[in-house]
Amino acid sequence: MDILIKVLQLFLAFTLLVGIHEFGHFIMARIFRIRVEKFYIFFDPWFSLFKFRRGHTEYGLGWLPLGGYVKIAGMIDESMDKEQMKRPVQPWEFRAKPAWQRFLVMIAGVVMNVLLAVAIYCGVSYAWGESYFSNDDARWGYNFSDEGKALGFRDGDRIVAIDGVPAENVSKIISDLVITEGDRTVTVQRGGEEVALRLPLDELIALRKSKGYEHLMTLRIPFLIDSVDLAGTGAAAGLRRGDEIVAVDGERGLDFPQYAERIRRSAGDTVRLGVLRGGTELPLTATVSDEGLLGVYVGSPYTLRTREFTFWESIPAGIRKTGNVISSYWDQLRMIVQPKTKMYEEVGGFIAIGSIFPSVWDWQDFWLKTAFLSIILAIMNILPIPGLDGGHAIFTFWEMLTGRKVSDRVLEGAQYVGLAIILFLLLYANGNDIYRFFIK
Incomplete structure (x- = not known):
């Protein structure tokens, strides 16, 4: 079907x-x-x-x-x-x-x-x-696949720019990376500093041919507390809605699934938490239930932004979109005829x-x-x-x-x-x- x-x-x-x-x-x-x-x-x-x-x-x-x-x-x-x-x-x-x-x-x-x-x-x-995820919202960075890490990315990196051009739309980052006729220079924010990564053309070609770009990176989910079960151990420890857990027993730089797994391993015991509240990190100690839970619920900080258009606004928006797609496809077609990009190997039919x-x-x-x-x-x-x-x-x-x-x-x-x-x-x-x- x-x-x-x-x-x-x-x-x-x-x-x-x-x-x-x-x-x-x-x-x-x-x-x-x-x-x-x-x-x-x-x-x-x-x-x-x-x-x-x-x-x-x-x-x-x-x-x-x-x-x-x-x-x-x-x-x-x-x-x-x-x-x-x-x-x-x-x-x-x-x-x-x-x-x-x-x-x-x-x-x-x-x-x-x-x-x-x-x-x-x-x-x-x-x-x-027009719906899109803004790269400005990705302040917790991305998790990268093995192929991404082989290129030099690390979990938590936030892509800032590609060849000096600011990355704005999350859905365009992958295509901007792999559709190229030369090496790419990617600027990432890592640990509060900007780091430049050089991505060689041959490695990007290999990524395209293996379709490794399909799962190259995903948005990191922070341990951002959306609500607290008043009967749970988290409430007793002083956790509140809006708190972000940024450390568990001294481990940092993880995302929600990794922190949750670390907490599950301490079922029936206590854990030391680093909790970000109002821009200040607080040390808290919480008891983990026998089921490996704190009794808190996590919400996603990401929202799909949608720009709406009136009838008259939609006309120039449609013209701009057409121009952008024509320019992008023409660039791809131009690269197909350049042997060094090997994009001719990726040409497909029906x-x-x-x-x-x-x-x-x-x-x-x-x-x-x-x-x-x-x-x-x-x-x-x-x-x-x-x-x-x-x-x-x-x-x-x-x-x-x-x-x-x-x-x-x-x-x-x-x-x-x-x-x-x-x-x-x-x-x-x-x-x-x-x-x-x-x-x-």
Whole structure:
């Protein structure tokens, strides 16, 4: 059932993204009175699931969910329909229009995907606000996994900055650490002092490949007393709500689970406590019950901060979010082509994309993931690879600059090269999926 929910979310998101993208090409072509012969969501080699014709356009749903397409009259595209190019140019064809109109038709799909992301982020900001854990609240620091300690972190370290940039959002710290093209310098607060840790690129690459970042660090839970059982031994010792236990029998620097375990080991005996109250540490002695308890209850000091937006505030918030995600993903894409980062080994296909969706249906998460995928689709399509929108656009842009149109023969050859590149990327990405999930 979990897999089915993931698949349904992926299918719904992909259908929406492909439909919006192709609608961009379609509507811009129609604005310039260019005839669109086919409008398909998903590919339809040999047959389609259903189709109908309205006017000059055949609308349909293909069976191969690797994308979609619009077949624009008079354009050399993935259909490789050479016969139409041999016929006399008609006024309603793509090739009959000025270069600036053809350029706009080519980039319209990318623009629609970006606008969709903006619309989604605006809607999410208005409906749910922006929730985050502030690093300012993490004054007790973090506990680190073995992988984190191997990098030089210690339990209780509080990350202050990464390469000199202050760490603000807890959920972004991990990605800021591991998505890099070079060594990282992390400033941590340790024992009241700031310490600089140098994290080599090769160790960060190994952390990414092993997915050791998934549990790299967790917020430390302090022994912060939320309430006291008046019949318990803690009340008799003088413990109060708001007290923080910072030492047990001389042991310091632990968090609540570790202090609680230390107290349990003294069941039926007494313990010496260091209690922080109003900024002053008090020494108290408490008797531990036979069950290993003090009769106090601990509360979490962490709250999920939520910034709410009015309708009008959500619009610039959505635009900023889109810009930040585009910038972040572009940086990742740039690092993929740099051999030293080895991020190309982590490229994934449909299995990797589907795995980002949760196994339960959460509309907020669904829309956030859909917006992110819409940006990925936009960026991937604008790359100057023949066969993609960016490849078509760059030839048209060259014509706009020079006044010389690229010959059909060159366009046809570039289309074959582009299709070969796209096929290779598809096989490589999905081959990585198969290797990681079924073989490795």
